[in-house]
Amino acid sequence: MGRFIARRLVQAIPTLFGVLVLTFLLTRLSPADPVQLMLGGQYDITPEDRERLRDSLGLNDPLPLQFVSWLWHVIQFDFGNSFYYHRPVIQMIGERIPNSLQISISALLITVAVGVPLGVLAALRRGGIVDHAIRIFSVSGHAIPTFWFGLIFVLVLGVQLRWFPIGSMNVVGTDCTFCWDRFWHLIGPVAVISIGGIANLPRILRTEVLEVISQDYVRTARSKGLRENAVIWAHVLRNALIPVVTLFGGLLTIFVGGSLVIEQVFNWPGLGRLTFEAAVNKDYPLVQAGVVFSSLLLILSYIVRDISYAIVDPRIKVR
């Protein structure tokens, strides 16, 4: 297993490289002058000084050279200073990542905790009202626009009904992470962002469970006289989980990518909102770093998914 993990990590390197190349190229396409953006409010700089600054930043070098130099800095975790805040970008990113992770990880847990039982339920009660209800809920939940759902949540459940907080991580004055207050504030963003996953999971799971239930070895287990519950949960789930883990890929994309809108709607100080505000302010170093780090998170999640895949499916041994 250790070798599998190591190999998987190595396989991720060309992908990460690709991400860096793409991000670099896209931002360099910008018509805006980075020196102008960087100097922002400084009005006493002469044209000669600007040229000197361009030179020192290497902006007059050929593009590949600029890329190599940027890459060299990035490897040392140096993404430069924010054009807008004039603080080291890496510091700002580091402050926000844990906040975003709280939502993503909670969302993943909730999706599995709610989606799996629903899927099994739908399979067991196949053809009945419960099954139909769950399937209707599935498809609708998958089609709902996340940002709109989040808006309705905040406006109706938060402002009008006051059932939930309207955003932020804690009530003012509280600063705890693993406490009821934080959990209370997480409900909104997590519920909204997981709705897509919670909706999709039962559909996949239902199909798989149905297939597995009709398999011979399950009938054998039943005839051997094992209790109904034990049969289902032990044998069926193990096999049905395989496509579920595959689903994680899509879920993670939604969680990390959806974080942008959700953090905006719920006033959550995370990576997504930081990147969005940076884009509004034309703060290129911060946007670059935001994209690179969100991609990094995604790549790492895919690796974790593949490892889970290997654990769950005994047939997929270390290739």
Added chain:
Amino acid sequence: MATDATTVAPAAAQPAEIRRATAGLWSDALWRLRRDPTTIAALVVLVTMVTLALGADVLADNFFKWSFSKQDILSSYEKPSLSEPAMWLGSDQLGRSQVVRLLYGARVSLFIGTFGAATSMLIGIVLGVTAGYFRGWWDDLVVWLVTTLNSIPTLFLLLIVGLLFRLAPLPLAIFLGALGWLGIANLARGQTISLREREYVLAARTIGATPFRVMSRHIFPNILPLMIILAMTDVGGLILTESALSYLGFGIQPPVPSWGNMLTGATQFLSKGPWLVYAPGVMIWITVLCLYLVGDGLRDALDPRLRGVGGTGGNRKK
């Protein structure tokens, strides 16, 4: 749905099935489709919406007598009423007709969804099939490209683009399509790899058919049904992405209405005009829902065994 019909009542269906064994993929699918009320209903809704959207100009001029940009600020925030067609869904903060804007919004969203999906199909099929067929360094390059793009959350990538340009609907559609071909390419590639070892393909290759001929004559038609299903669900995903982007202010710019940008200031309207917040969101929801239902229905109709394929995970980027 179709699955129940075939597994619950096998005895009655069997003779018909056997008779149809030689009738070809499409008529087979149509037969199954006709027994699927959900999908038919969704299809009807979609067709209605497309018709209305296409006829937006005609409707606006003759029936509603109000253009999408026409303002009447003295009657802003009017509640929905039956007094005149243009006011069926009320008016917004500038007195524009909500129902007319929703219609035009449908046009923009459906256009971007369809055109984007078409672009995705084009890029995806070309890259996927060639990668699967030729293997070697080209395959490696395509796989690397797919994995890389798959690792950047779509909205983040679009943010960078939004930094640089404010795109009109057509370039936006192409751009979104250029980011959405991953699922199609993956599937195309996988299918091509397995197909190229089949007897009839090997036969064609031995007699010296050019790769292009092999790909277009033997491989492409076989993967097309699958691709179409995938593309349908992609349209839904694209509409969701475009709405989110326009909501954030980086997509379609006002006054051109898109369901997403109609919601941009929406948070501020909830007290003054709740109908302004619910209508566009519900429209997006229904449209995407119908697209997914039709996609699922088609997939089930074409081949129930395909049930685990295509509709899952990675393509639905919000």
Added chain:
Amino acid sequence: MRRLTAVLGTVLLVAVSCSQAPTSTGTSPTPGPSASDQPQMGGRIVFGATGDPKTMQPVIATDTQSSEIWNKLYLSLTRANYKTGETEPNLAEKFALSSDGLTLTYTLRDNLVWSDGTPFTGEDWKYTAEAVARSAKTVRKSTLQDIVGWADYRDGKTDSLAGVTIGNNGKTIEIKFAKVFCPATAALGGAGAGGILPSVHFKKVWDNKTTDTKTNIDDNPLNMNPPASMGPWIFKEFKPGVQVTFVKNDKYFRGAPFVDELVVKTYADATAVKNALVTGEVTYGSVEAKDNDEVSKSDALKGVRYKSSGYTYIGWNAKAAKAPWLANRDVRQALWYGINVNAIMQKILFGLGTQVYAHNPPTSWAYDPSGLTQYANDVAKAKSLLEKAGAKMGTDGVYRWTDGQPMRMRIETNQGNNARETILQFAQEQYKAIGIQIDPLLESFNALLDRTDPGTDYEGFILGWSLGADPDPYSIWHSSQQGKGQFNNVGYSSPAVDQALLDNRNGPDCSQAGRKAALKKVDQNLNQDAPYTFLYAADVNFYANKQLQNVDPNTYSTTWNVEKWWFKK
């Protein structure tokens, strides 16, 4: 016995869970009226901001979020009376302008100390003024430019500002001007920056006694970590993206605040702040006109409405390369006639404001709308003015200018300000009716300021001015103020106005009557030349939590007596 335990247990449980319920004011509401009007200590005030501060130092701060932070810590020698705007003592107990108008003397109060115990002296004022002189990022140099020795110090010829003398052991500050500067008493209290820095601490990062113009105060760690405070609050910590926390300053010269803590909390946008106000997360703040209806219905808030000192306008860049017609006065007047400002007042501002026709707003003593043209909406007149200027109507409904080009231009404004965004879309339709095609553009506030820096690359823009109590529009309207970073970004140049601005600023008649006459001339010219389409001076719709006592906001300050605010439980 068991029943008693059960009852006691339940009571205890209820009491415990009630006291742990999260509340936004930081104090648990206890049942029963206290019925005392004695200020009660404790509590937390929360204020909503729409972004993180970029800096916490007044010399380089340009945005509102940063000002909201440093103005809690760094004060000025004088301040504007919160209601009348008149200059009144703050850190200085006396201030006097000599009869020839060339010397200004401040006398500080006794026993002034910073929050860390260091004495506050005139040295702090002089240090701040010199920091402004040498800063490369500041936008405030014009306030101090008439001080003797200013240019020499700024250019590095001397190592100190010759015209400023600190005497009497730091208790008096004497400032000499090279020419009469009428607004001196009002404008110089903050040493140009608006707030005075603790020189003892800042000297460690920048020494002002130097002729090296390459060093300055623009980049140092104290800019985000204020070391000491003269204000009612002391900076405690900054959590990026979340909030800035202050604690009360016991050494505040007006008395320590009753409330323990002040938090400036960051929200995504103004709507989120409004929601927070309604749900009680934020203690006080003002709301936009369109939300006033909703917020006024809340029974946890009490509201106050007053006029603001400033106005909103559409600026027309006479130097626009793509819109040469903007240099023509008839065209600009047509643009004013062509837009229905009355509809804006009714439907976008909901009547919560006053229409303006020139620069000095209704709150100013210089305000005098008599004789000004009101430009009532008149489409026919607008078109005739355009044609008089030489425009010819094209077949597509858009006018062609004398050079044959269609009259098509861009108007831009900042996103996040709902009123301006709506006005932009409204203007687009209005100008279509008079044959001018508008391309709207929304962008971030900073991008907007950057793009509309004096130049030729922008045409129309919607912005607002927030003005101080003393009217000195020199930096906005004088023809010399069109350089990079300066405020005359519409290319306005009028010799009559230039002279009137100098008369208002440099006298020799500094009496209110004399200045008023000069300012009236400025207003009359601006009204006729129409470099802006002046729109309105909005009212401020202020709301505060009902439990907060002694809140008395007005035009020039909402927190002038914040040390006297207390929460009635």
